[in-house]
Amino acid sequence: MNPLRLLSRTKLYWGLALICLIGALLSPHTSSGRNIFLSYQNLTDVLRQVSITGLVATGMTIVILLGGIDLSVGSVMGCSSVICAMLLTKAGWTPASVMAVPAATIAAAFAAGFLAHFIFNGLARGRDVDVGRRREIALGPWRGFRLPALIGCAAGLAVAAFVATQVPTKFGVLAVLVATPCFALVLGAINGAFIVKGRLQPFIATLAMMVSALGIGRLTGGQDFAVTPVYTGTNATEAFEVLRSTVWGLVPMPSIFFLVTIIVFGAILRFTAFGRYVYAIGGNAEAAKLSGVKVAQVQFSAYVISGMLAGLAGVLFVAQYRQGKPDAGSGLELDAIAAVVIGGTSLMGGRGSLAGTFVGVLIFGLLTDILQLQNIDSNVQLLVKGMIIVGTVLVQEQNLGQLMARWRGGPLTTAPPRSESADIRRPPNGAQAPNVAIREELNETS
Amino acid sequence: MSDARDALPTQASSPPSGAASRVVVETIRVGKSFSGVTVLQDVDFDLRAGEVHALVGENGAGKSTLMKILAGVHVDYEGTVRVDGEAVRFGGVRDAERAGVSIIHQELNLVPELTAADNIFLGREPLLGGVFVDRRRIVKAAETLVRRLGIDIDPDSRVGELRVGEQQLVEIAKALSLDARILMMDEPTSALSATECETLFKVVRQLAAAGVAIIFTSHRIDEVVALADRVTVLRDGRHVVTAPIETLSAGAIISAMVGREVALTHRDRPPSQGAPVLAVRDLTLDTVSARGWRRVLHGVNFELRPGEILGIGGLLGSGRSEILESIFGAARGWRGGEIAIDGEPVDIRSPTDAFARGVALVTEDRKMRGLHLDSSVRDNVALPSVGALARFGVRDFGREAALAADIVERLSVRCNDADQLVASLSGGNQQKVVIGKWLGVAPRVLLLDEPTRGIDVGAKQEIYELIFELAARGLAIATVSSEMPELLLLSDRVLVMCEGRQTGILSRAEATQETIMRLAAPGVGAGAGGAAS
Numbered sequence: 020m021n022p023l024r025l026l027s028r029t030k031l032y033w034g035l036a037l038i039c040l041i042g043a044l045l046s047p048h049t050s051s052g053r054n055i056f057l058s059y060q061n062l063t064d065v066l067r068q069v070s071i072t073g074l075v076a077t078g079m080t081i082v083i084l085l086g087g088i089d090l091s092v093g094s095v096m097g098c099s100s101v102i103c104a105m106l107l108t109k110a111g112w113t114p115a116s117v118m119a120v121p122a123a124t125i126a127a128a129f130a131a132g133f134l135a136h137f138i139f140n141g142l143a144r145g146r147d148v149d150v151g152r153r154r155e156i157a158l159g160p161w162r163g164f165r166l167p168a169l170i171g172c173a174a175g176l177a178v179a180a181f182v183a184t185q186v187p188t189k190f191g192v193l194a195v196l197v198a199t200p201c202f203a204l205v206l207g208a209i210n211g212a213f214i215v216k217g218r219l220q221p222f223i224a225t226l227a228m229m230v231s232a233l234g235i236g237r238l239t240g241g242q243d244f245a246v247t248p249v250y251t252g253t254n255a256t257e258a259f260e261v262l263r264s265t266v267w268g269l270v271p272m273p274s275i276f277f278l279v280t281i282i283v284f285g286a287i288l289r290f291t292a293f294g295r296y297v298y299a300i301g302g303n304a305e306a307a308k309l310s311g312v313k314v315a316q317v318q319f320s321a322y323v324i325s326g327m328l329a330g331l332a333g334v335l336f337v338a339q340y341r342q343g344k345p346d347a348g349s350g351l352e353l354d355a356i357a358a359v360v361i362g363g364t365s366l367m368g369g370r371g372s373l374a375g376t377f378v379g380v381l382i383f384g385l386l387t388d389i390l391q392l393q394n395i396d397s398n399v400q401l402l403v404k405g406m407i408i409v410g411t412v413l414v415q416e417q418n419l420g421q422l423m424a425r426w427r428g429g430p431l432t433t434a435p436p437r438s439e440s441a442d443i444r445r446p447p448n449g450a451q452a453p454n455v456a457i458r459e460e461l462n463e464t465s
Numbered sequence: 466m467s468d469a470r471d472a473l474p475t476q477a478s479s480p481p482s483g484a485a486s487r488v489v490v491e492t493i494r495v496g497k498s499f500s501g502v503t504v505l506q507d508v509d510f511d512l513r514a515g516e517v518h519a520l521v522g523e524n525g526a527g528k529s530t531l532m533k534i535l536a537g538v539h540v541d542y543e544g545t546v547r548v549d550g551e552a553v554r555f556g557g558v559r560d561a562e563r564a565g566v567s568i569i570h571q572e573l574n575l576v577p578e579l580t581a582a583d584n585i586f587l588g589r590e591p592l593l594g595g596v597f598v599d600r601r602r603i604v605k606a607a608e609t610l611v612r613r614l615g616i617d618i619d620p621d622s623r624v625g626e627l628r629v630g631e632q633q634l635v636e637i638a639k640a641l642s643l644d645a646r647i648l649m650m651d652e653p654t655s656a657l658s659a660t661e662c663e664t665l666f667k668v669v670r671q672l673a674a675a676g677v678a679i680i681f682t683s684h685r686i687d688e689v690v691a692l693a694d695r696v697t698v699l700r701d702g703r704h705v706v707t708a709p710i711e712t713l714s715a716g717a718i719i720s721a722m723v724g725r726e727v728a729l730t731h732r733d734r735p736p737s738q739g740a741p742v743l744a745v746r747d748l749t750l751d752t753v754s755a756r757g758w759r760r761v762l763h764g765v766n767f768e769l770r771p772g773e774i775l776g777i778g779g780l781l782g783s784g785r786s787e788i789l790e791s792i793f794g795a796a797r798g799w800r801g802g803e804i805a806i807d808g809e810p811v812d813i814r815s816p817t818d819a820f821a822r823g824v825a826l827v828t829e830d831r832k833m834r835g836l837h838l839d840s841s842v843r844d845n846v847a848l849p850s851v852g853a854l855a856r857f858g859v860r861d862f863g864r865e866a867a868l869a870a871d872i873v874e875r876l877s878v879r880c881n882d883a884d885q886l887v888a889s890l891s892g893g894n895q896q897k898v899v900i901g902k903w904l905g906v907a908p909r910v911l912l913l914d915e916p917t918r919g920i921d922v923g924a925k926q927e928i929y930e931l932i933f934e935l936a937a938r939g940l941a942i943a944t945v946s947s948e949m950p951e952l953l954l955l956s957d958r959v960l961v962m963c964e965g966r967q968t969g970i971l972s973r974a975e976a977t978q979e980t981i982m983r984l985a986a987p988g989v990g991a992g993a994g995g996a997a998s
Contacts, residue, residue: 137857137858138857141856141857141858290859290860291855291858291859291860292851292852292855292858292859292860293858294860295844295848295851295860296851298840299837299840299844299848302837302839302840303833303834303836303837303838305833305834306833306834306835306836306837307837307848308795308815308816309793309795309816309826309828309834309835310816310848310849310902311816311817311819311820311849311852311906312817312848312849313817369837369839370839
């Protein structure tokens with residue numbers, strides 16, 4: 020590949036390297052002359068701090084790749100943190116357990132049922148020789164529906180039994196790790212249902228959920244602006260401490276959750292049919308639909324995933340800050356969107372990657388760290404972050420070259436116009452939508 | 466083509482006489498091409514003050530392109546345009562408007578939320594003190610215009626609440642407010658009822674009497690005969706004839722429109738046999754719009770056997786595409802009737818269902834609905850097959866690549882490699898990619914909507930051969946086409962649509978350009994048909 024093109028493709032990583040370099044050069048040193056920024060302790064702290072944003076940004080990436088947006092993740096995370104904290108600290112049927120137990124049951128039932136169907140489908144395909152020339156396989160009523168439904172019910176009951184036994188005492192680590200994301204998953208499913216079935220715009224549907232989830236969080240917490248403290252060892256299980264520990268003194272636990280999540284979903288986007296469909300729908304939903312892609316199903320799944328990851332982030336928040344707070348995630352959705360966008364994912368959908376989001380999240384985290392090490396006023400930090408968002412996206416979208424060219428008055432360094440659309444000009448009356456004009460042109464060229 | 470020119474009187478043979486025939490607009494050897502596809506070539510045309518001039522031709526004959534050149538919509542063209550004897554080159558629509566040339570597009574350019582008066586003066590509002598819009602003056606001026614046109618529209622009513630015919634009149638009033646001396650209307654009657662047409666014609670005649678030169682296009686030959694003073698026929702982007710309406714019969718106009726030789730190879734057609742793969746009975750489609758429900762398909766019936774190619778003919782908007790989309794489960798609206806595959810009634814509600822039944826659709830709008838332009842050839846071709854090739858949801862990149870390579874080779878798609886972006890391919894090769902997408906999933910019924918739209922002649926031939934080859938391998942194919950020669954070349958039978966109704970199915974022997982056009986054109990009826998024969 021042309022070296023310049025390679026440089027252009029990898030510019031995000033060069034940006035990350037540049038930020039690391041700046042951090043190292045500007046970093047204060049300890050009395051013994053060691054560079055604080057480059058210390059292992061500092062770098063793992065950065066990774067720990069970005070984990071919550073990172074988890075949310077992972078789900079957000081999938082949604083944005085589809086051409087959607089999920090504004091509700093911050094509130095859902097906050098709401099989940101309250102639920103998680105209450106489950107940990109309060110025994111019996113509190114509002115938290117009343118919501119979490121059925122949510123976990125339903126989510127487990129559907130997840131297991133779907134998984135069973137999926138596996139039967141894969142097995143049936145495995146026996147078919149002529150795979151390339153074959154349509155959807157009808158599994159029949161048993162393997163297609165009844166058996167998966169039975170398996171789903173069984174799994175739902177098992178989870179219900181497991182979670183319900185925790186209600187009279189207090190929830191343990193494993194139980195909150197199952198129940199809280201399941202609860203958030205249901206909120207995500209509500210988003211997805213309104214968007215797919217109700218044909219609401221994602222912005223509107225998730226905005227409504229953003230407001231509602233904050234309300235749910237406050238109602239669950241009992242009073243407005245209530246903080247539910249978690250003292251491991253006194254009012255909650257000591258085992259919960261594991262979620263904020265550093266594993267083998269090497270990697271912080273939240274970062275492991277983040278890294279595993281981003282690797283798993285990165286692989287899903289890259290290697291599965293689902294991932295291909297996400298990109299296809301984001302690129303051209305109409306063409307994808309007409310190609311037989313189940314657009315509604317994929318969209319729904321994306322919002323479910325986004326909600327679930329926000330719930331998981333809520334659990335990690337409780338572990339990290341020892342409290343559940345309804346407004347814990349205020350502004351988190353915007354941080355996540357910023358990280359996704361910095362990572363090069365187009366808000367129009369269809370273009371971007373989780374690797375980019377990972378780097379975007381790191382750039383954000385490292386920047387905060389550098390500014391903090393420099394003791395820069397937090398308000399100035401916000402200003403700098405804003406500038407970084409605009410700056411990176413300008414470079415990402417290759418608008419900088421155009422801007423500079425226009426500024427110099429030289430020719431625009433844009434890509435050559437596409438062969439057939441070059442002549443398409445829209446009547447300047449303005450009232451007509453561009454695609455109408457293009458269709459007219461096509462009528463004429465036929 | 467040249468014999469038609471000789472046989473019919475041309476513009477040169479009817480010299481202008483009197484003040485009423487002063488030439489206001491003239492084009493000399495005007496041509497236009499879109500990225501190599503010539504849509505207009507060496508067209509000489511003239512328009513006189515106070516005349517109503519009809520521009521007719523088949524879809525794609527170049528009518529709209531010619532009007533858009535005159536209106537300053539297309540600014541890069543070959544040849545010369547003269548207005549009042551002076552060569553001009555409009556830099557845009559505003560230039561043309563200043564010269565008194567206005568165009569009313571088929572898709573009206575009105576803002577539904579604003580009132581009629583506001584629309585008329587949109588962008589040119591008289592201001593009070595340079596800041597505030599002078600509503601009183603707008604309404605008064607609009608009332609004057611409406612009175613001048615002798616029509617009954619309240620300038621204060623919202624355009625969205627007006628009927629289409631009334632909206633058309635608002636457009637005319639807008640053009641008049643620009644002091645238009647030359648008014649062009651692209652298919653002004655396509656959405657109008659009979660009474661609305663009458664009102665429009667009255668206004669048009671009145672304007673012509675006042676000295677405005679008017680050009681209009683129409684598919685309805687009866688309208689052309691009723692309204693026009695002179696007719697110009699275009700065919701394949703070339704000028705065929707210009708003559709006073711008295712000298713041309715409806716039949717002669719149709720012959721001039723379609724009269725061209727089919728220079729393409731036919732296939733050796735094996736007799737189609739076997740049980741029908743697809744049977745469509747009483748297919749109806751109702752769509753909902755701001756004006757309520759509208760029936761766009763009224764009971765369509767046909768059967769399709771393996772290896773057979775059914776052509777679907779008709780004018781734009783006659784419901785041709787809707788038939789295909791209804792079968793494929795992609796039509797917006799409420800579908801009625803019955804669709805059977807292999808004799809078994811099926812309920813196809815979405816493209817996914819159609820896909821599972823082995824029905825494939827190649828859409829008319831390749832770029833917007835058929836392809837992911839920013840993706841590679843491989844990704845586009847493999848998309849419908851990704852799920853089928855995957856095991857436990859994990860993609861099999863090897864098989865996807867093999868599938869894409871196989872299809873690229875079979876359809877001889879000209880590209881550097883399968884990684885090339887589809888956007889950078891030519892129209893013909895893009896079309897092959899769209900067809901190739903479906904071959905991967907081995908469909909049994911292939912629905913093609915305008916398979917050669919925007920493709921040049923050489924590539925068309927390749928697409929035809931591809932379609933023949935697919936039919937020979939047993940695919941049942943239904944294809945919509947606006948181009949008569951294409952329809953006749955491809956089809957074993959031709960189903961003709963007119964205004965949402967199936968007006969007939971012609972066998973191979975019966976189908977000619979004239980018989981199809983007679984069934985397709987509303988208002989031509991038996992009278993014009995008689996004149997044609």
